[in-house]
Amino acid sequence: MAVRRGTPLVAVLAAVFLLPVLTMLTAAPAAAGVRVDNPYLGARGYVDPWWSASAASEPGGAVVAAQPTGVWLDRVSRIEGTASAPGLRAHLNEALLQAAAVVPAPLTIQIVLNDLPDRNCTRLVSAGDFSVSSGGLDRYRTEYVDPIAEILADPAYQRLRIVAVVEPDFLPGLLMPPVTDRCAAVQSSGGYPGAVRYAVSRLHAIPNVYVYLDASHHGILGYPENMGRAADLLAGIAGVASGGASLVHGFTVNVANYGALVEPHYNARMVIYGQPVKLSRWVDWNDYVDELPFAQDFRRRLLAAGFTSDIGMVIDTSRNGWGGPDRPAHAGSATNVDTFVDQSRTDRRYRIANWCNQAGAGLGERPRAVLTTGIDAYAWIKPPGVSDGSSTGAPDPEGVGQDPMCDPTYSPPIGSYRPSGALPGAPPAGQWFGAQFRQLLANAYPPL
Numbered sequence: 001m002a003v004r005r006g007t008p009l010v011a012v013l014a015a016v017f018l019l020p021v022l023t024m025l026t027a028a029p030a031a032a033g034v035r036v037d038n039p040y041l042g043a044r045g046y047v048d049p050w051w052s053a054s055a056a057s058e059p060g061g062a063v064v065a066a067q068p069t070g071v072w073l074d075r076v077s078r079i080e081g082t083a084s085a086p087g088l089r090a091h092l093n094e095a096l097l098q099a100a101a102v103v104p105a106p107l108t109i110q111i112v113l114n115d116l117p118d119r120n121c122t123r124l125v126s127a128g129d130f131s132v133s134s135g136g137l138d139r140y141r142t143e144y145v146d147p148i149a150e151i152l153a154d155p156a157y158q159r160l161r162i163v164a165v166v167e168p169d170f171l172p173g174l175l176m177p178p179v180t181d182r183c184a185a186v187q188s189s190g191g192y193p194g195a196v197r198y199a200v201s202r203l204h205a206i207p208n209v210y211v212y213l214d215a216s217h218h219g220i221l222g223y224p225e226n227m228g229r230a231a232d233l234l235a236g237i238a239g240v241a242s243g244g245a246s247l248v249h250g251f252t253v254n255v256a257n258y259g260a261l262v263e264p265h266y267n268a269r270m271v272i273y274g275q276p277v278k279l280s281r282w283v284d285w286n287d288y289v290d291e292l293p294f295a296q297d298f299r300r301r302l303l304a305a306g307f308t309s310d311i312g313m314v315i316d317t318s319r320n321g322w323g324g325p326d327r328p329a330h331a332g333s334a335t336n337v338d339t340f341v342d343q344s345r346t347d348r349r350y351r352i353a354n355w356c357n358q359a360g361a362g363l364g365e366r367p368r369a370v371l372t373t374g375i376d377a378y379a380w381i382k383p384p385g386v387s388d389g390s391s392t393g394a395p396d397p398e399g400v401g402q403d404p405m406c407d408p409t410y411s412p413p414i415g416s417y418r419p420s421g422a423l424p425g426a427p428p429a430g431q432w433f434g435a436q437f438r439q440l441l442a443n444a445y446p447p448l
Helices: 008-012 049-056 088-101 136-152 181-189 192-204 224-238 291-304 337-344 434-442
Strands: 071-073 107-113 161-166 209-214 250-253 312-316 375-379
Touching: 071 088, 088 107, 088 136, 107 136, 136 192, 161 192, 192 209, 192 224, 209 224, 224 291, 250 291, 291 312, 291 375
Parallel strands: 071 107, 107 161, 161 209, 209 250, 250 312, 312 375
Antiparallel strands: none
């Protein structure tokens, strides 16, 4: 029941793992089976030793190598592990070792479930295991969700705080017009909400698992028509639309994305020489330009949809710092609204829909619990330096084709030339991309 208010590698890196990785208030660990209000508060974060070793191997990377990052289960093979990637039990067992070293403080480990059939259907290439058209919804339950839940329910892990981030960015495939045949199949099947509900139900039944359902980002849900529909859809999935108790502990936004936490020099309500900022090419009628205000307002919309005030939001800040020498120091001076916004914004993507290995990005706020109303934490859910996809079509170990948005020379056919903004030289998705990591270090904001 929730109690809430409103291996040589391991040995080599042991000293790093014992460093504090979250700036938080101290709190006594909860008894096994009793959830706390904020699983990030008063806890240490799990440091993935495999990611940490890659980070520490880069010049200057040691300064962030002890930060906690998410463990992604984006294919069935990731559950048991592969020759190049440890499985879920390996991570949980390592988390137990790290937890034993910080007693009596609890330890929080973030697990990301990301394998819905035809996942990310708005993208040109699908990278998941299953397809709606070939029984994927049932296979998702039995071959993916069930094995994960069985492992997490092992009593050996009951003292860990397990944050389960469920299906990053699944909402666009339901809310936006079907831009691909895969999206059309997803929408016509009507099966996504039930599949996601199955996942959150199985996970919520495990007392020390904290389910955070993904709520996309301001670039999708910042439009009024999408925000309301999304809140109602999430309320139905979580069970509160029918008056039941919520199956989710909170929501995540900006997962693996690049939206700025706060844009300091402009907002969507401004008017520049008679021209509303909302009408600019970049903002494009959106009510938001950054993630923190969006997360806080979307939470209020979720409360109106039936959630209670104890739900919290987690913002992924792993790649949204946008610092470095090109970061604007003040608002623009142009009289043209498009030019003003481009001079003022810290998010320097060519367009907000660009998602693959973005040039110019930097590390954002370091992972920590947040005491701002409604915000549970800033977290590095996407491990910095892990590639979003190949820029050249290099052979993928999973047999996934290259998404054109990862090609630096590609420009979507949207009427004007706005390139993908992807970095060159990127390896296939999930592999270490040293050049990207070094850029993230150089452009970190707040600076390292």
